[in-house]
């Protein structure tokens with residue numbers, strides 16, 4: 001048991017098992033899920049002030065991935081106020097609290113990190129970091145769920161444990177810093193959940209869930225049945241030879257020309273991408289030359305190759321790398337392509353989606369459930385988790401503007417910060433109380449990859465291709 005008697009007074013006082021002998025036996029037969037859900041929702045309602053102010057405080061002090069020191073500290077303080085023992089850090093940053101005992105173990109995740117968009121009105125003036133993806137609201141959901149089970153004895157009536165996990169570095173950016181962490185041996189992967197998986201933090205987890213902000217959806221709606229693309233990340237360096245751009249261009253090797261041809265080669269490769277694979281390749285040039293009167297000798301690019309399945313990512317990525325190499329070949333330059341594991345495709349668990357949708361409908365009405373959910377061509381490292389553990393990753397309304405853009409904002413505090421915790425806590429009650437759901441989750445877990453199999457797959461994305469056509 002992780003619960004302690006010290007810390008914040010537990011305001012939702014309910015009878016404990018020892019205080020009323022016989023309670024356990026009664027619920028063993030028929031857990032009254034309606035009553036249990038009333039209790040977790042009431043607990044969240046009673047702590048709504050703390051939950052909302054934690055979320056807004058995190059929004060006001062955004063930190064980028066693997067740098068979420070203050071954000072982690074705020075979550076740790078909240079866990080400790082709830083009387084929970086805290087494990088930290090998980091992977092550079094991050095924290096976890098275990099509530100209850102036994103199994104199955106259901107982990108509720110909240111992502112700690114912000115992203116970079118200096119034009120966002122709440123962006124940090126120095127770093128450009130801002131919560132334009134609503135991760136601060138995920139922390140509210142995660143902490144609200146922790147409140148629901150830490151301040152009540154609901155878990156005493158159910159078999160299972162609830163782990164609240166504040167997880168680092170979902171946004172795949174600030175890669176120079178992450179490369180330095182990698183060089184120092186502090187991480188192997190750029191994604192926070194990939195690192196958590198590698199370090200074994202999901203080894204004892206039977207099901208994992210989190211709720212993400214929906215794109216431009218101020219309405220009280222949820223979408224829970226999406227899948228997402230996975231991707232491989234890419235760093236490209238073209239090397240040529242500098243010379244006077246006016247006086248002696250014939251003596252140089254133009255790395256920018258090589259890069260432009262490489263990029264156009266990718267565009268030509270697009271006609272080979274099948275619609276059903278949902279391939280997305282979106283290169284950027286990060287260094288295009290240094291002085292306009294010098295033939296560029298070094299040009300760098302970054303890209304992702306995204307697709308619906310691991311096989312489709314590998315296939316499209318081979319085409320992309322061949323196109324990039326062809327640019328070097330065409331002008332007699334050198335190209336070095338470094339592939340880094342991106343994120344794995346997300347596949348959600350039906351039993352968990354069913355329970356989530358039932359609880360969302362209960363609180364928001366049947367119309368709130370969006371069922372014509374398409375495949376999404378973006379990516380999340382929850383996809384990696386879903387390769388190993390049955391997972392739930394709904395998108396929830398209450399947010400206006402497009403995610404990652406400067407107009408992204410919370411439109412509905414109730415929906416963004418409080419309602420999702422009630423839905424998730426109710427979902428956990430239903431899952432743990434239903435032997436068929438527990439059975440379905442255990443069967444799904446048994447069919448997933450082991451940690452070692454997952455690591456083998458993700459490490460296969462790591463590659464270095466060199467094409468040297470310099471004279």
Ligand SMILES: [Zn+2]
Pocket residue numbers: 133134135170212
């Ligand atoms: Zn996000």
